[in-house]
Amino acid sequence: MSAAKQERTTSATNLPQEKYDELGAYIQSLETKEGALIHVLHRAQTVFTYLPLEVQLFIARQMDLPAAEVFGVVSFYSYFTTKPVGKHTVSVCMGTACFVRGSEEVYKAFKEELGIQPGEISPDGLFSIKDVRCIGACGLAPVVTVGEKVYGHVKPEDVKTILDEYRADHVLENLN
Amino acid sequence: MSEMVKATINGKSIEVPQGTTILDAAKTMSIDIPTLCHLNLHDFGIVNKVASCRVCVVEVENRPALMPSCATEITEGMNVKTHTARAVQGRRTALELLLSDHPQDCLSCAKNQNCDLQSLAGEMGILDIRYEGESLEYEKDISSASLVRDPNKCIMCRRCETMCNEVQTCGILSGVNRGFDSFVGTAFNLPLNETSCTYCGQCLAVCPTAAISEKNNISEVWNSLLDPTKHVVVQVAPAIRVAIGEEFGMEPGTLVTGQLAAGLRTMGFDGVFDTDFAADLTIMEEASELVHRIQSGGPLPMLTSCCPAWVRFIEANYPDLLDIPSTCRSPQIMFGAIAKTYYAKKKNIKPENMTVISVMPCVAKKTEAERPELVSAGESDVDFVLTTRELAQMFKIAGINFTELPEEDFDDVLGASTGAAVIFGATGGVIEAATRTAYEWITGEELEKVDFQQLRGMEGIRSASVDIGDLTLNIGIAHGLGNARKLLDDIRAGKSNFHAIEIMACPGGCIGGGGQPYHHGDSEIIKKRAEAIYREDAGKKIRSSHKNPQIVALYDEYLGKPYGEKAHKLLHTTYKKRDKI
Numbered sequence: 001m002s003a004a005k006q007e008r009t010t011s012a013t014n015l016p017q018e019k020y021d022e023l024g025a026y027i028q029s030l031e032t033k034e035g036a037l038i039h040v041l042h043r044a045q046t047v048f049t050y051l052p053l054e055v056q057l058f059i060a061r062q063m064d065l066p067a068a069e070v071f072g073v074v075s076f077y078s079y080f081t082t083k084p085v086g087k088h089t090v091s092v093c094m095g096t097a098c099f100v101r102g103s104e105e106v107y108k109a110f111k112e113e114l115g116i117q118p119g120e121i122s123p124d125g126l127f128s129i130k131d132v133r134c135i136g137a138c139g140l141a142p143v144v145t146v147g148e149k150v151y152g153h154v155k156p157e158d159v160k161t162i163l164d165e166y167r168a169d170h171v172l173e174n175l176n
Numbered sequence: 177m178s179e180m181v182k183a184t185i186n187g188k189s190i191e192v193p194q195g196t197t198i199l200d201a202a203k204t205m206s207i208d209i210p211t212l213c214h215l216n217l218h219d220f221g222i223v224n225k226v227a228s229c230r231v232c233v234v235e236v237e238n239r240p241a242l243m244p245s246c247a248t249e250i251t252e253g254m255n256v257k258t259h260t261a262r263a264v265q266g267r268r269t270a271l272e273l274l275l276s277d278h279p280q281d282c283l284s285c286a287k288n289q290n291c292d293l294q295s296l297a298g299e300m301g302i303l304d305i306r307y308e309g310e311s312l313e314y315e316k317d318i319s320s321a322s323l324v325r326d327p328n329k330c331i332m333c334r335r336c337e338t339m340c341n342e343v344q345t346c347g348i349l350s351g352v353n354r355g356f357d358s359f360v361g362t363a364f365n366l367p368l369n370e371t372s373c374t375y376c377g378q379c380l381a382v383c384p385t386a387a388i389s390e391k392n393n394i395s396e397v398w399n400s401l402l403d404p405t406k407h408v409v410v411q412v413a414p415a416i417r418v419a420i421g422e423e424f425g426m427e428p429g430t431l432v433t434g435q436l437a438a439g440l441r442t443m444g445f446d447g448v449f450d451t452d453f454a455a456d457l458t459i460m461e462e463a464s465e466l467v468h469r470i471q472s473g474g475p476l477p478m479l480t481s482c483c484p485a486w487v488r489f490i491e492a493n494y495p496d497l498l499d500i501p502s503t504c505r506s507p508q509i510m511f512g513a514i515a516k517t518y519y520a521k522k523k524n525i526k527p528e529n530m531t532v533i534s535v536m537p538c539v540a541k542k543t544e545a546e547r548p549e550l551v552s553a554g555e556s557d558v559d560f561v562l563t564t565r566e567l568a569q570m571f572k573i574a575g576i577n578f579t580e581l582p583e584e585d586f587d588d589v590l591g592a593s594t595g596a597a598v599i600f601g602a603t604g605g606v607i608e609a610a611t612r613t614a615y616e617w618i619t620g621e622e623l624e625k626v627d628f629q630q631l632r633g634m635e636g637i638r639s640a641s642v643d644i645g646d647l648t649l650n651i652g653i654a655h656g657l658g659n660a661r662k663l664l665d666d667i668r669a670g671k672s673n674f675h676a677i678e679i680m681a682c683p684g685g686c687i688g689g690g691g692q693p694y695h696h697g698d699s700e701i702i703k704k705r706a707e708a709i710y711r712e713d714a715g716k717k718i719r720s721s722h723k724n725p726q727i728v729a730l731y732d733e734y735l736g737k738p739y740g741e742k743a744h745k746l747l748h749t750t751y752k753k754r755d756k757i
Contacts, residue, residue: 003313005352008366056364057364060363065347066341066346066347066363067363067757068361068363070363071352071364072350075353075354076352076353076354
């Protein structure tokens with residue numbers, strides 16, 4: 001179980017220069033670099049969709065921080081991902097409220113429907129999945145987010161319906 | 177003056193300056209509270225008080241939870257109880273939880289009998305592990321020639337991080353993951369040899385368990401001694417003689433130079449030599465280079481290059497400044513080069529039939545010995561490196577009664593040395609030795625008094641000016657890589673007016689090296705070793721390197737002129753840029 005937590009961070013050497021330029025410009029625009037690492041990592045994940053070794057190293061050098069420190073922060077927060085992700089990320093909340101209301105079963109249903117584990121991408125390239133800690137919407141427990149969209153009171157039998165929405169959008173986009 | 181606060185500890189009143197921790201206040205009253213993650217080398221300004229282990233918790237009136245005494249400051253009117261059943265129970269529970277997922281292989285552990293966790297378990301009378309559960313199953317990192325990392329033994333005390341990041345400013349180590357999976361690791365989980373680690377070994381010097389230990393080379397040395405085709409010679413660095421006695425229960429700072437030579441001879445080394453000889457040789461070259469650089473317009477300042485961790489530091493962190501370190505190889509490598517050429521020729525031995533073993537206070541020396549450019553004859557100048565601790569272990573394995581050994585001399589040819597050489601072991605020593613020789617060479621006069629007190633001491637950064645004839649030589653000294661960084665930043669900014677700077681990676685110099693007997697957080701030990709170094713120097717008949725008769729013979733018979741062509745080939749080196757990661 002713990003061995004995976006010691007894996008070498010994924011390397012990606014072919015990421016587009018424009019994205020590095022965009023992130024670099026954001027870092028330069030900061031009033032102060034001190035204490036800004038989390039913001040920068042958030043922005044980097046938005047720009048690149050994930051944080052491979054090269055992106056983390058770029059951030060370390062731009063911000064004059066040890067690479068180990070950047071990696072320490074990335075590995076601490078489950079929000080950050082170091083592996084490529086699908087077009088949509090399904091996040092299942094495993095916070096206390098969601099957990100007691102059955103989020104583990106929901107999580108399992110998503111993994112089965114998609115045929116993937118965390119860190120993997122569905123064969124159609126559309127989805128990846130992860131568990132997250134409390135997202136602050138306990139009244140809606142169990143909560144799932146797909147990208148920015150929040151789904152409340154999710155039951156295992158809702159899983160297919162939710163995913164089909166995105167699958168349908170994808171088919172339509174390809175037709176147009 | 178800081179404000180004073182009054183408090184009560186175990187029913188007794190105490191008044192301490194504001195900001196004093198409960199632990200330090202208790203210490204002044206001779207009250208001992210056990211600690212584990214805590215580290216305070218106050219002489220070097222090194223403090224680790226993350227309060228992560230909870231082994232030092234005490235009761236504080238009106239506070240519901242037990243408080244970590246190492247990180248809780250005394251406040252006005254505070255009432256502390258350190259030895260109540262509740263406090264003791266809290267400490268034991270914290271320890272038991274640490275032990276619950278700690279590997280139980282103490283008998284064959286690298287830190288057996290030197291482990292702070294093991295000692296504490298003994299002192300606290302832990303007779304069974306009440307909590308059982310999951311354990312971490314990470315792989316050991318054996319990628320480097322210097323250090324072995326075993327994350328399963330990491331107790332997250334963060335001492336190594338304090339040393340690596342705050343004291344040495346290398347930034348190689350960081351807490352990785354969260355919760356149960358967390359350990360201290362490297363960037364991107366890279367093996368250590370793919371990082372810009374300097375291998376200074378200060379992480380290892382303070383690690384309370386075997387989460388970080390040295391790469392052990394004892395069996396390679398036994399195998400060399402067993403091989404009848406090999407002529408095996410050994411050299412011992414200056415810092416060994418003032419520290420190895422500690423491993424045999426002797427007082428820190430006991431000089432055991434003679435016993436060291438006797439012990440090595442007993443184990444069957446064919447030549448028992450002294451790195452001090454090579455330190456004198458280093459001064460011949462380094463002082464020549466300094467005089468040359470001063471007289472021919474630079475580049476200045478010249479930085480010493482004896483310390484391989486420091487060399488790796490500048491290669492990765494200041495690759496734009498690689499023209500300023502002296503090109504001199506370190507004494508350990510100079511020794512190997514001369515052993516496999518000059519000595520081999522004298523003894524009529526082929527260099528490939530000779531094995532050179534070094535005993536060093538240092539783990540970076542193990543990696544230095546593998547640098548591909550440091551080969552003069554045979555496969556490498558130095559074949560295997562043992563730390564002070566490993567040699568002590570070998571003596572113990574052999575059953576040698578070290579404290580009762582007679583005092584013997586080193587062998588001839590590469591064994592004679594001066595007082596200038598032995599002080600290489602302490603911060604400021606190399607530059608003092610170079611000054612003694614440079615002074616006499618530049619002025620043509622004999623120094624009346626060779627002691628340069630202004631270059632000695634334990635301040636992290638020191639400077640002094642020495643008048644040499646018409647020249648005022650400005651000298652800088654830094655020990656600890658964080659201090660070195662300050663001087664290098666000045667050089668980069670064009671703000672440095674030094675002619676020469678001595679840099680040593682480890683606090684205190686080599687005597688505080690990562691391969692020395694563990695100081696367990698007691699900086700007095702390092703100071704006592706320094707005193708012994710200067711005592712050995714003061715007792716030497718010859719105290720300037722260029723007056724060492726065996727060195728004079730080496731140049732006469734073999735090398736020719738100092739800083740000359742042959743010397744360049746055998747005794748100088750080059751540096752390479754490295755990626756910082």
